[in-house]
Amino acid sequence: MQTDLSPLATTQPLPQASRPGLSRSKGWWLNGLLAVLLVVVMIWSVGIGAVSIPIPDVLAILLKQLGWEVGVVEPQQETVLTVIRLPRILLGVLVGAVLGISGAAIQGLFRNPLADPGLIGISSGASVMAVLMIVLQLRVFSDLSSLSGLYALSLAAFAGAVGTTLLVYTLARKNGRTVVSTMLLVGVAINVFCEALRGLMMYLADDAQLRAISYWSLGSLGGASWEVLQVTTPFLLVPVLLMPRLSKPMNAFALGESQAGHLGVDVSKLKRNVVILATLGVGVAVAVSGVIGFIGLVIPHLIRLVSGANHRTVLPGSALLGAIVLTLSDLVARTLVAPAELPIGIITGMIGAPTFLFMLVRGAGRKPYTEN
Template structure:
């Protein structure tokens, strides 16, 4: 966060950064910085850094919780329909807002897109979850296959709406679908904040239940865990976090998939560490990725979704090969 706040077209040294913070918080009356530096930090970089932290934490902790719930390392939010559902409803809001949802936008303001994305994510996730249920149990293979099917269906409707969009809407959809934190502002941060804080605070309390579920649903029930309630809470909180994140920043791939893997390989599979650790590492990784995205091709900006996919895919392949070699040995 500190490095990302300092590096950019207007450089800010660490001492200048501390001076800006001290002056703004009233701890010091000295202005050992330029007015332009303070304006850039407070209005551009700080909201962008905070937004990156929130979205990275949301994607990381949601991925860890979903993987723990379904006891499957491939059960990333994007694979079971959360991201595609959020994308579809967000695109619906962008394309049909002036015709159908104008009053809703006027009522909810900055929250409108996040609410729409959350509803879409919740509906697709519930649909996938219901398809995968058999005799009260979740069939993991069916879950992933249903997720693939729902992703394809949501992608088809998203493509149809993209075809119907105006040139201005098409540019917004295209840029947004590649993932970016370029639209960061304090209203955006405050709109996203409750959708992320609730899951980040709530999911760690389910860590022990997820540890029990790792032994199997029957064993968890014998240990006094209400499996149905845990499933609903995990899916609801993960959907809230990912849906709102997708609405604000677009599709950012692989954060929710590789972060829990890295923590399990380096430390332990105990969800008491993996759940909060995924939020912290996800926040750090996305902030770093955003720093690279806005500096590597400056003055242009690389879409962050492209960068995370370019980094995440090789890392995930390496993890797969490593796990395969462990199994063979």
């Protein structure tokens, strides 16, 4: 019988879901609370900005869009809410959800809470291709874009995410199976190469290109529109809806590859599905919003600290909390220095890094990620 020698698996293993009855009840309570909180945050956020819209007016405008006339609605408020803020908040909810659930799935795949989608090259691949597009103006992506290059940058970023992840996954296969430890090492090497290539492009860029690269690399939801939502929503929803279906095999996978195989889990299929869904979701998210850090790393941590390591709770809980945190971060980004706008990655970094350090220090003595 083979022994799983993955360095991530042996250093800080995620716990198996002990006391399943307690975890399940706690999971229903937590996810229900997060769902209600997400709705409240969305309604509250959509009314805040340069044009203030009281919550009763927000509800009246939303009901009017559904065909129910409730009171008198000001045209300016209706235009601001429906054309600018609502698509931006919906995009933030989708991006935050897919980053959170993808981070939880990748941590489950590597069986380590310090993993995130960037480990397998998704973010770095998207970033380097976007930088190449900005500096070199690659015509192939502009030509493929149906609207005179409007989506060229997003198309380049998504192609980079898919390409690097496919390369990492291919190089990690040995004797017909994917070795998680090799995937980690290949991902680290690819990330270093992408960072070097991105640094070279920044060296060659002019001032205007440097500003575009810096702003894009820190993330923003400023490009949200109903048209963007129409194109990206199916790709962002697929990982959010399908990943929770992998919770049962991922709970078994937390015991180790060999043990999961003995329990009837198709380990190779599980790895492939997690990588494909995470690449699809994070690739599209980075393509439309830039690189937004810490959501995929910190959010699953917070869910596990409250509910335990059962993926039936962790996966949907990470999606809901990721959507909440990114929506609130975007609210701060667009109001803190209004009428200007901060890159959203600055906000998530300033919130995520101290939170992550606090959890590490607080959990050092009681080992929250070891088996009970």
